[in-house]
Amino acid sequence: MFVKKATEKQILGTPADIVVIDEADKVKEEIILYAIGNLTGSIAKLIMLSTPDTDTSLFVKWVREVLNKKRKDFKLFTWEATIDKCKWHDKEQEKLKEKEYSKEMYATQVLGRPKMEQERTFFPLKHLNACILDVEPIREGGQDSWLEAGIDMGFNNTVLVIRERIGTTKKKIIFVKEWKKHPIEEIAIEIAKFLDSYDVRYTKVDSKAGIGVQVKGQLEKYTRKHITYIDANVKIANELGEWTSNKEQMMGQLLRTIREHQLIIPLCFTEAIIQLKKYRRNMQTGDDIVDAIALACYNPLIPLSDKIRSKVIFTFNK
Secondary structure (H helix, E strand, C coil): CCCCCCCHHHHCCCCECEEEEECHHHCCHHHHHHHHHCECCCCCEEEEECCCCCCCCHHHHHHHHHHCCCCCCCCCCCCCCCCCCCCCCCHHHHHHHHHHCCHHHHHHHCCCCCCCHHHCCCCCHHHHHHHEECCCCCCCCCCCCEEEEEEEECCCEEEEEEEEEECCCEEEEEEEEEEECCCHHHHHHHHHHHHHHCCCCEEEEECCCCCCCCCCCCHHHCCCCCEEEECCCCEEECCCCCEEEHHHHHHHHHHHHHHCCCEEEECCCHHHHHHHHHCCCCCCCCCHHHHHHHHHHCCCCCCCCCCCCCCCCCCCCC
16 A cells, blocks of 8 residues: 655556545646556556535536536445434534534535535635634724725615725725614614714715615715715626626625735624625625625725715796
8 A cells, every 4th residue: 555645746657456535625636637547457446535625626526427417437425424314423513513604614514515506605715714814803094094884774684884995905894783673764873973983985885775765865964974875786887898787896896805815804703704604696685794895895987985065056037
């Protein structure tokens, strides 16, 4: 028996009757193919063991093909680490997994299968984790520092997120507050006080909060801060001239910010982190904080203004 590292130098030139690749999901495609080339003899077998985490891995590709009955040269064995199948597991820990794991994570880590399309989370976990830091939710300041707010309103929940711009690319979440089952008329004065006390430069509000929810004009009663209302469904042209909705552009910008590790999410914002990890396209509930973060970080093609707009009306007597 030979134990080899998953490198080209280690793998090439070692004939074997049976090749076992542990954590195959993490092994590069060319290394797996090199290992197959080492198989010799009449009992030649390739055995791969892994949790199917990475959608782009060769291991997951082959597993999907077996599940979809597109290939028959592999036999698939799965290990479901559920309380029904593994009765020796702690019931409380299994309940915790069901509650805290995203559908994507539950599929791979507990059910032992690749995630389905509807289970894939929007923000890659490894990039999202890189943005979560054990820092205080306070303003860092600096020459190019200012604050922007995003407000998402719905039938039952209203969420205010304030983030700081740091330099030209970094963004830091410094405030998150959620109001449950309060109409905007009741909480507008409180929201306005936060905008004034933090001296927010730009405030972006979802103008389509829900049927019967009158958003526009409520905050302006209590603050002189300029409020920009954004209709998430309106189609606008992006930098490439393609027509997409404000919501698609907001989420695309937030995804890029997270993928490039340009967003700082203090560890104390637990509920925000949970929602970001569970977020999927076209969610209907449980994404209010994510929407507010996206609004706070959104840079529309038409530049925002923080100035109070005024107008003069002339009347003429005939």
